[in-house]
Amino acid sequence: MAEALDTIQDEVQEHAAESRFNGFIALFVAVVATFMALCNVKDGNVVQAMQQAQAKAIDQWAYYQSKGTKQHIAENSADMLKTQLEMNPGLKPEVRAKVEAKVAGLEAAAKKYEKEKEQIKTEAEQAAKDYDTMNIHDDQFDLAEACLSVAVALAGVTALTKKRWLFGVACAFAGFGFLFGLAGFLHWNLHSDVMAKVLG
Template sequence: MPEEFEVPSPHEQHVEHTTHHAHAKGDSFASKIAVMTAIMATVGALMSYQAGSTESEAAMDKNNAAIQKTEAANEWNYYQAKSSRQNLSELASHLPGLDSAHYVAEARRYAEQKEEARKKAETLELQAREWDEKSEQVLHQHHRWAQAMTAIQIAISLAAITLLTRKEWLRRVSFGAAGLGVMLGSLAWLHI
């Protein structure tokens, strides 16, 4: 019966040799990369949560601005209606045969109501602008969180490649990307 034997390739021999030595003496390089990756994944998850949270907050603020704008438009429509009634009352006060005093009083009443509507509409417009500004600030913060999260994801990918290639320079680049992610996350946290 012919004997079968396998001739391992040089690559297989290298992988087996590296694996054997790594298990024999404890692979601190791989352990450090694994811990670093776990920490980066945790930080990335926190950043992802913050990015989603700020995105939702920006959308809510924008929605509040839209509500205020709609209410302001309603008040301006009310203002226009009172203006039209005031104009008609002023016109009627000058027509012969009608109770002039009644229409003058009506014109004054419409003018007062119109002024109240104007003030309310301007206040609502101011509130809408404030909501819009807040939304823009929170959206900027969201972008910072998203940038930080992207840098952390790149660092994790580089750490995986580092583990496969065992290149020290690549590990430093991974640390750099993680540092950039932490810096961007800090800027987001500080609203910068």
């Protein structure tokens, strides 16, 4: 009778320990999944901002090219008018003055386009830098989500198999996931080129 009671007591204690362990795994999964969801939302916002930065860079470079085209047209037109003035030395003074004024206006426009191009180039380069910076954070969130997903999967397998070492592996993946997720949120310069290439 005493042996039966001891066996029942052992089974109750074992069941209670398993129940606590499963409860801890459930809490672990809830925390990891919540952080993973936050990373996913932030990553979506980062991707949208990256698309905007990329679109801005493309627009600015197109604008830069259009200003360059206008500059070349103005310079070529001024050169043609100067050539005409040189080839026609006998033009009436009022006609010559009008052509010279036109040449001066075209040269001024060409200089204005050159200045505008520099400003546009600066904005385009900044948009490209912004894109590159955000791409690092996008990679961080991608790495975080991958590690956290593996951690949740391993935690589920741990609950089924009761292998505590497997839960340790899940915790390791979760640790990396939290590290990369926090790096993305806090703009840390933490990046794994190897992992980014594997996941890219």
